[in-house]
Amino acid sequence: AAVAGNIVFVNNLGANAIQVYAAGSDTIDGAAAATGVTLTNTKRAAYMCVAAATWISLMGIPSA
Numbered sequence: 597a598a599v600a601g602n603i604v605f606v607n608n609l610g611a612n613a614i615q616v617y618a619a620g621s622d623t624i625d626g627a628a629a630a631t632g633v634t635l636t637n638t639k640r641a642a643y644m645c646v647a648a649a650t651w652i653s654l655m656g657i658p659s660a
Contacts, residue, residue, distance in 0.1 A: 598622045598649050598651065599645055599648075600646060600647055600648065601644075601645065602644070602645040603642055603643065603644045603645075604642070604643045604651075605640065605641070605642050605643075606635060606643065607640040608637055608639055608640065609637075609638065610637055611637055612637050613634050613635065613636050614634070614637075615632040615634055615635075616632050616635050616641070616643070616653075617629055617630070617632035618651055620649075621649055622649040622651060623649065624652070624653055625651070625652055625653050633653060641653050641654060642654045
């Protein structure tokens with residue numbers, strides 16, 4: 597659920613980039629839920645809910 601303060605971590609250990617989607621009408625970094633955001637392979641990201649239905653990402657941390 598998109599509750600302000602919630603944080604979700606995604607770790608992409610795969611060989612390809614993945615698409616991360618929000619739920620329903622939520623957005624990640626302003627991108628619509630149906631569009632999602634790309635998480636490059638061998639990276640991890642934290643997604644933090646900053647307001648109702650609004651997520652921001654902290655991307656690009658290497659998966660060591």
